[in-house]
Amino acid sequence: MIHILFTIIAFLSIPSLSLAGTISHSYQHELIGQARQARLADEREWHLLLHYQNSLWGGVTSEADASEFFLSPQGKHNPQAELDATITQFFSVDPVGRSKQPAQCAFIARYHWLKERLHFDREQLAPLPCERFDRWRAEMNPQGISLIFPAAFLNNPASMFGHTFLRIDQKGQTEQTRILAYTIDYAADVPSDAGMEFTFRGLLGGYKGFFSTPPYYLKVQNYRDIENRDMWEYPLNLTVDQIDRLLMHTWEMDNAYFDYFFFKENCSYHILSLLEYANPALHLRDRFSLWTIPADTVRAIVDSPGLAGTPVYRPSRSTIIKRKRVLMTGEEQALSNRVMNNPDTIREAGFTAIPVNRQAFVLDVASDYLRYKGETDDLEMTVYKERNRMVLTERSKLPIPSEDIEIRPFTKQPDVGHRTSRVTLGGGWRNHDTFQEASFRSVYHNLLDPEPGYTPDAQIEALAVTVRHYNRAEQTKIERATLIDIVSLAPIDDLFRALSWKANVGMQTIRRRGCQLCNNVVADGGIGAAKEFHLLTREVIFAFAEAEANYSKAYDERHLIGGGATVGLLADITDRWKLMVSGTYRRYPLGDKSDEIRWYTGSRFTLAQNLAVRLDYHHRDRDDDVACSIQAFF
Amino acid sequence: MNKLIMLAVAAAFAMQGGLVLAAGTPDTGPGCGLGKLVFQNHLNSKTKGAQVVMATLNGIGGQTFAISTGTSGCTDDGRIWAEQKTTMFAELNSDALAQEMAQGHGEHLASIATLLGVPPQHHAAFFGMAQSQYTSLAQAGNLSAGAMVKALNDGIAADSALAKGALN
Numbered sequence: 159m160i161h162i163l164f165t166i167i168a169f170l171s172i173p174s175l176s177l178a179g180t181i182s183h184s185y186q187h188e189l190i191g192q193a194r195q196a197r198l199a200d201e202r203e204w205h206l207l208l209h210y211q212n213s214l215w216g217g218v219t220s221e222a223d224a225s226e227f228f229l230s231p232q233g234k235h236n237p238q239a240e241l242d243a244t245i246t247q248f249f250s251v252d253p254v255g256r257s258k259q260p261a262q263c264a265f266i267a268r269y270h271w272l273k274e275r276l277h278f279d280r281e282q283l284a285p286l287p288c289e290r291f292d293r294w295r296a297e298m299n300p301q302g303i304s305l306i307f308p309a310a311f312l313n314n315p316a317s318m319f320g321h322t323f324l325r326i327d328q329k330g331q332t333e334q335t336r337i338l339a340y341t342i343d344y345a346a347d348v349p350s351d352a353g354m355e356f357t358f359r360g361l362l363g364g365y366k367g368f369f370s371t372p373p374y375y376l377k378v379q380n381y382r383d384i385e386n387r388d389m390w391e392y393p394l395n396l397t398v399d400q401i402d403r404l405l406m407h408t409w410e411m412d413n414a415y416f417d418y419f420f421f422k423e424n425c426s427y428h429i430l431s432l433l434e435y436a437n438p439a440l441h442l443r444d445r446f447s448l449w450t451i452p453a454d455t456v457r458a459i460v461d462s463p464g465l466a467g468t469p470v471y472r473p474s475r476s477t478i479i480k481r482k483r484v485l486m487t488g489e490e491q492a493l494s495n496r497v498m499n500n501p502d503t504i505r506e507a508g509f510t511a512i513p514v515n516r517q518a519f520v521l522d523v524a525s526d527y528l529r530y531k532g533e534t535d536d537l538e539m540t541v542y543k544e545r546n547r548m549v550l551t552e553r554s555k556l557p558i559p560s561e562d563i564e565i566r567p568f569t570k571q572p573d574v575g576h577r578t579s580r581v582t583l584g585g586g587w588r589n590h591d592t593f594q595e596a597s598f599r600s601v602y603h604n605l606l607d608p609e610p611g612y613t614p615d616a617q618i619e620a621l622a623v624t625v626r627h628y629n630r631a632e633q634t635k636i637e638r639a640t641l642i643d644i645v646s647l648a649p650i651d652d653l654f655r656a657l658s659w660k661a662n663v664g665m666q667t668i669r670r671r672g673c674q675l676c677n678n679v680v681a682d683g684g685i686g687a688a689k690e691f692h693l694l695t696r697e698v699i700f701a702f703a704e705a706e707a708n709y710s711k712a713y714d715e716r717h718l719i720g721g722g723a724t725v726g727l728l729a730d731i732t733d734r735w736k737l738m739v740s741g742t743y744r745r746y747p748l749g750d751k752s753d754e755i756r757w758y759t760g761s762r763f764t765l766a767q768n769l770a771v772r773l774d775y776h777h778r779d780r781d782d783d784v785a786c787s788i789q790a791f792f
Numbered sequence: 793m794n795k796l797i798m799l800a801v802a803a804a805f806a807m808q809g810g811l812v813l814a815a816g817t818p819d820t821g822p823g824c825g826l827g828k829l830v831f832q833n834h835l836n837s838k839t840k841g842a843q844v845v846m847a848t849l850n851g852i853g854g855q856t857f858a859i860s861t862g863t864s865g866c867t868d869d870g871r872i873w874a875e876q877k878t879t880m881f882a883e884l885n886s887d888a889l890a891q892e893m894a895q896g897h898g899e900h901l902a903s904i905a906t907l908l909g910v911p912p913q914h915h916a917a918f919f920g921m922a923q924s925q926y927t928s929l930a931q932a933g934n935l936s937a938g939a940m941v942k943a944l945n946d947g948i949a950a951d952s953a954l955a956k957g958a959l960n
Contacts, residue, residue: 334902335903337899338906375903379884379885379888383887383888525891525895529891532887546891547930550890550891550926551894551927553894554896554923554924559916559920560897
């Protein structure tokens with residue numbers, strides 16, 4: 159009996175082996191046929207999975223640049239060929255991709271999507287175990303996803319462009335243990351020996367961008383502690399199924415890299431593509447055609463109904479210090495400043511006389527400041543670290559825990575901010591003429607733009623142009639153009655003393671001698687200081703020493719080079735009304751030797767998040783210019 | 793292998809050593825390279841010029857935790873190796889931990905308590921223990937993160953309530 163059974167098994171097993179080959183082969187063709195019939199290669203989800211975008215000359219091209227990401231040699235441009243090759247590869251256990259796994263595991267999101275759409279028959283296409291993915295997913299332990307946005311770096315307006323990444327919130331975590339979560343980050347891989355050329359390569363796609371999953375504590379350390387930036391954490395409402403899709407697609411991303419373009423295909427852009435795959439009903443990237451500004455992507459996400467919850471704020475170290483200091487008496491502030499300079503102050507009677515909980519508070523503020531200086535002061539780092547150690551040793555001898563103190567932000571969350579492109583329509587008078595004007599600014603924020611959601615006292619504008627029509631002169635001219643215009647006012651106090659600075663490159667029209675409305679190209683920059691007051695609401699006064707170079711045919715020898723000073727005031731009159739006044743003196747010893755005085759008064763009233771009116775008055779030499787305009791941000 | 797990771801962690805902690813390490817790590821992919829990570833910090837904190845450039849182009853930086861490049865130093869498929877998790881956390885958060893231990897309070901302290909298996913209801917007792925033993929813990933921390941983690945574990949074991957909690 160047993161003998162017969164063996165014979166039958168042996169008999170059955172031989173043809174069944176070869177049969178399996180033909181069955182899978184014909185099943186493979188059947189699946190490809192079904193997929194073609196259902197036109198799956200044209201579906202949005204397939205295009206999201208492969209990161210296809212319409213190309214200029216018709217057809218599609220994948221943004222992914224790694225050949226290992228495609229299973230067909232034509233995959234980068236041909237969705238159908240890639241789909242056919244993907245189905246074929248699912249029948250194989252051979253490792254593929256940079257992550258060296260069978261296709262079912264390496265491209266696990268593609269596998270699950272196709273399995274669902276084509277109802278794979280388990281008998282004919284056996285599902286393979288994906289232990290590496292299972293282990294990884296178990297470690298990520300996802301319960302939710304948050305979008306993280308570190309706000310600008312103080313005194314560096316360029317960092318207003320910001321960064322975004324995702325955090326995988328884990329089951330069982332509390333706000334206290336959130337830092338243990340993993341994140342999904344997209345960044346360019348810059349070799350450690352890169353020099354200044356990395357600015358250009360970063361802008362022009364010279365680096366490869368990769369996804370990675372660093373723990374959140376490293377990101378917090380990098381942004382909050384070292385770069386001293388406030389962080390905003392937006393919980394996203396994704397279903398369990400959408401979170402699964404997000405993770406599966408993230409896993410696939412390990413086979414991909416993308417050429418990194420700072421302005422468009424940057425961190426925020428690729429984070430949006432992940433979210434679009436998680437929920438294909440989202441069309442987050444449609445808003446962004448030429449550039450993707452991280453803060454704008456935050457607004458795009460918040461604008462998607464129901465997607466984002468109320469953000470959690472994670473203050474930077476300097477915000478913490480400033481807010482805590484307000485909670486101290488004058489005497490405590492003085493004590494804490496003395497402790498920062500000389501930790502031995504702790505032993506003096508003046509310190510030991512105050513209550514223990516206030517002693518602890520004074521020491522905590524001192525330690526916050528010393529840590530801040532230990533991270534940021536290049537020259538005296540070790541001095542501050544040593545002082546911090548002494549302060550902490552004394553602090554540990556006071557056997558009470560520090561209290562939780564709610565730290566409020568100085569700036570509202572980024573989603574309430576205006577969008578970054580701006581159009582302006584207006585009119586006014588210049589000398590004895592009237593004009594109408596229209597301007598367009600590509601990015602980002604002017605000192606007089608509505609301030610909610612933006613770093614206070616910081617401006618960066620780039621690629622702006624104003625066209626004017628003068629009625630009496632019957633002339634239409636490019637009135638002003640800005641390549642880049644940066645102003646960073648850094649109000650100083652007894653702890654934070656940074657220089658304010660500004661830099662500008664652009665052109666405008668001038669009136670000089672016989673030359674009316676002459677084009678003038680200018681580059682100028684300055685270093686100065688600012689101080690904050692609270693007389694009315696909030697006022698910042700500033701003073702700069704400046705250098706300036708001009709080129710125009712209106713000048714003798716066509717140039718005008720010199721320097722001077724500006725003093726001014728930036729004031730919030732009400733929540734919506736902001737005022738700026740400044741006076742400038744210039745002396746030009748080179749070129750067309752001369753000097754001049756300028757006055758400026760500007761005023762803005764906010765009508766809505768993306769709408770404001772402006773009144774500007776410029777006086778320069780014998781040239782007076784008043785413009786009234788309405789500004790829309792989009 | 794463990795030794796190698798500890799070596800990487802130790803070298804990374806030696807700060808400037810990280811630069812050399814980053815260059816010398818034969819990473820195939822983006823790689824773990826704690827060295828690179830340190831380089832990133834190095835760039836950020838040591839030179840103002842680099843700081844400005846880094847901040848301007850943020851989103852550009854060394855890759856540290858690739859998703860699944862296999863075993864490349866300190867991670868395996870993007871996960872930090874379980875047995876190294878606590879030590880690595882202590883290593884990379886040494887300043888924050890020192891401050892919070894002295895203050896008997898904070899998220900890094902709560903997080904390391906969680907990694908050490910201290911249940912939430914015993915966190916306050918753990919914080920108190922860390923604060924009272926701050927001097928010896930900080931000394932251990934100066935030696936190595938491993939030594940500090942061991943000292944914390946010893947502190948838990950010596951405290952009967954904590955020891956019982958950690959076992960449960």
